[in-house]
């Protein structure tokens with residue numbers, strides 16, 4: 250189980266990084282949001298971004314590191330990258346945590362803030378939720394237009 254940094258229950262990728270002592274993380278002015286070099290066990294994040302964006306990138310690269318992928322080739326370039334991105338979003342936003350945060354958030358923007366990642370990634374995560382999971386989230390939500398913000402994906 251991934252440790253949490255605080256009472257929010259939102260998993261902390263930096264805590265997971267600390268549990269992988271052979272993996273190093275550094276920030277550089279690179280073009281991509283993040284890179285992973287398996288030979289060096291090194292995660293490179295683009296410098297100068299928001300905490301939310303950095304959190305998303307770190308989750309993605311940590312999944313590569315856990316899997317032992319040889320590299321990160323880009324965020325949508327291949328089936329592997331799409332699989333890694335889906336797994337990263339699930340790890341960053343577990344269903345039970347989203348449920349609890351929906352129950353205390355006062356609106357969509359507040360909920361996104363609670364999740365500590367970019368809004369587009371919250372939508373990406375919700376689009377993956379299965380119908381039964383979506384039903385749980387709908388029940389947990391305290392305000393009325395959740396479905397408008399988190400459009401259901403029929404695929």
Ligand SMILES: [Zn+2]
Nearest residue numbers: 321322323330
């Ligand atoms: Zn990647």
